[in-house]
Amino acid sequence: MWKEVALFASGAAAATAVFAWLRRRVSPPAASDASPKAIVPETAEAFHVGDIRTSYFVTQFFEERRDDVAPIECICDSPPVPLPEELEPLRQSIEREQEQAKRDGRSVFWNGGTYGLSRISRRSAVAGEASTLTLHLFPSDYFSYLAVISEMDCSKPGAGAHASAVRAKYLVQVDAETVVPALARSVGVSTLIVTRDERALLTRRKNHLSCMPGFFSVSINEAMTRDPNAPDHLTPDPAKTIVQGALEELGLTLDPSQIRFLSFGVDETFYQWGIASMAEVRETAAEIREGLSLGTKDGTFENDALYFAPFSIPDILDFVRNNGPWVCGGLAALTQALVLRFGREAVVSAARAHRQ
Secondary structure, three states, X not given: OOOOOOXXXXXXXXXXXHHHHHHHHOOOOOOOOOOOOOOOOOOOXXXXXXXXXXXXXXXXXXXXXXXXXXXXXXXXXXXXXXXXXXXXXXHHHHHHHHHHHHHOOOOOOOOOEEEEEEEXXXXXXXXXXXXXEEEEEEEEEHXXXXXXXXXXXXXXXXXXXXXXXXXXXXXXXXXXXXOOOOOOOOEEXXXXXXXXXXXXEEEEEOOOOOOOOXXXXXXXXXXOEEOOXXXXXXXXXXXHHHHHHHHHHHOXXXXXXXXXXXXXXXXXXXXXXXXXXXXXXXXXXXXXXXHHHOOOOOXXXXXXXXXXXXXXXXXXXXXXXHOOOEOHHHHHHHHHHHHHHHOHHHHHHHHHHHHO
């Protein structure tokens, strides 16, 4: 059974007050008539308020630690997992289409190496300290990920019954602690950057992207990519992914010590697993804008707009209310960052006021 979503370590009723308002801004895909309840499994534990349903489930919140041990670690210790038989033909079709696009001189998606998720485990290295979450990974690729998200998205024209059948076969009676490796083809990070002058850097994804085009999110949204020639390809580091994303997309040089990991969870709409985090940087909003005008390491951008919203509860809630739809993992990172900075009660009270 899916775990109940809660952004805070305690006070589920209070968390509901926040999410009930925020989820009005997520705009999850609408199920087709052939699949009227395909987005979230219909269980008592699934987070919902009336007809407002969510697709993001938090499996672990990361506590503040007194030691220097990271709350999350990754190890690629599992063999490759084949796609479900229903999805392998779709992956092959995507590959053929991209090969044809390349021959035609059109833009193509790069089929880079990714990490799939095989299982999660926990361990405590020091008595009395919070446990470390371990993600056990296997080698995968981007086209396999595209095949999964394309089939899982019930809003896609013509998907309906087929997408529902895939869900019924692989996700029924599966809780958020149990990973389905055949579908878990990507592990990513969603990181909110807060500037020295207290601005939250928010983004809107480009409309031509393969996943969630035009959606709003936090500053950095990156999948952990796999380079089999890299010396650390068997022990990928989420912090390194965040640092790389900050440099390539924003021109920012982050130190891993600036990163605060917040939670780990899954967006069930696309069966995409991810890590929510935040980083407070030394640069001001104006300095970041100036740096971006000079270009970045990557030279290309996944976002077509950047916004520097004042990092206060009212301003962030106003921004969420007036914009959308939102990447679920990004919205979780944004809200958890507010809670970390201003406290649960303050965020809950403000969210209740917006509902009224």
